[in-house]
Amino acid sequence: MPELPDVEVFKKYLRKTSLNKKIVKTEVLANDMLGGISETQLKRRLKNQSFSDTHRVGKYLFVKCANNWLVLHFGMTGFLSYHRSPEAAPRFTRLFVEFDNGFRLSYSCMRKLGIIDLTDDLDAYTKKKELGKDPLDKDFTEGYFLNLIKGKRGSLKSFFMNQKYIAGLGNIYADEIFFHTNLHPKDKVEKVSEEKWKEVYKNMMRILDTTIKAKAEIEKYPKDYLIHYRKADETCPKCGGRIRQIKINSRSTYFCESHQGSN
DNA sequence: AATATTGTTCAGCA
DNA sequence: GTGCTGAACAATAT
Numbered sequence: 098m099p100e101l102p103d104v105e106v107f108k109k110y111l112r113k114t115s116l117n118k119k120i121v122k123t124e125v126l127a128n129d130m131l132g133g134i135s136e137t138q139l140k141r142r143l144k145n146q147s148f149s150d151t152h153r154v155g156k157y158l159f160v161k162c163a164n165n166w167l168v169l170h171f172g173m174t175g176f177l178s179y180h181r182s183p184e185a186a187p188r189f190t191r192l193f194v195e196f197d198n199g200f201r202l203s204y205s206c207m208r209k210l211g212i213i214d215l216t217d218d219l220d221a222y223t224k225k226k227e228l229g230k231d232p233l234d235k236d237f238t239e240g241y242f243l244n245l246i247k248g249k250r251g252s253l254k255s256f257f258m259n260q261k262y263i264a265g266l267g268n269i270y271a272d273e274i275f276f277h278t279n280l281h282p283k284d285k286v287e288k289v290s291e292e293k294w295k296e297v298y299k300n301m302m303r304i305l306d307t308t309i310k311a312k313a314e315i316e317k318y319p320k321d322y323l324i325h326y327r328k329a330d331e332t333c334p335k336c337g338g339r340i341r342q343i344k345i346n347s348r349s350t351y352f353c354e355s356h357q358g359s360n
Numbered sequence: 361a362a363t364a365t366t367g368t369t370c371a372g373c374a
Numbered sequence: 375g376t377g378c379t380g381a382a383c384a385a386t387a388t
Contacts, residue, residue: 099366100366156367174366189386207384207385208384208385208386209383250377255377255378258367260367260368269366346379347381348367349364349365362388363388365386365387367383368382369382370380370381371382372378372379372381373377374377374379
């Protein structure tokens with residue numbers, strides 16, 4: 098479920114398993130997932146190098162390799178696996194690198210909606226992708242957030258889903274924020290009070306912190322999280338109201354019709 | 361068999 | 375220029 102917390106967990110996993118090991122082999126198993134880079138270029142840049150650092154902006158994971166960054170985006174179904182035998186590779190592995198200890202780091206992505214790419218300029222890359230600031234960036238302060246909202250219009254949901262404003266939130270976590278802040282996802286950005294925005298900021302930060310600490314494992318999330326109730330006609334764990342499903346920007350959106358207002 | 365699915369991008373329209 | 379909608383991408387699960 099690769100939104101910000103998931104990718105943050107992938108990043109930590111990669112750091113723990115795959116840094117500073119010599120890469121002896123690279124295979125791309127889905128050429129159509131490559132961004133601007135060719136398969137031969139990618140292989141050449143990784144060969145005999147090792148991963149030395151990681152960075153994450155929103156849902157993008159960057160892995161430093163000599164003077165380049167391997168770029169991984171996970172689409173809706175991507176994840177990483179570090180494993181010993183080739184047989185242990187996940188289904189739908191689209192890329193793997195093999196280290197000199199015989200282990201492999203595999204990138205699996207069932208629906209091939211992710212991206213495999215390479216860049217030598219991280220800032221230029223995020224700029225080209227029009228990524229806004231990541232909420233875990235130290236500069237993403239309450240003041241920065243309040244300023245970001247100024248002049249914006251449209252529904253809360255659209256605003257939070259737009260990666261050029263806030264990088265990393267997606268369908269699931271946007272809904273979760275509204276659920277805990279008692280806001281209707283269709284409420285207009287320009288109609289929310291400053292007090293309420295401060296509450297949104299605090300909830301956003303708390304939800305990201307909580308879910309990352311839970312290693313983005315949904316079963317470990319608090320019982321009163323909406324994510325456990327993403328089905329129409331469920332009962333709200335906070336107030337006993339009814340969970341409703343609607344479409345916003347053609348994405349399924351869940352909310353409690355009683356404590357999140359009726360818009 | 362029809363419908364749904366965590367993301368991104370783009371065309372068309374208001 | 376801004377914002378909304380639906381479609382497309384691909385491969386499953388229910």
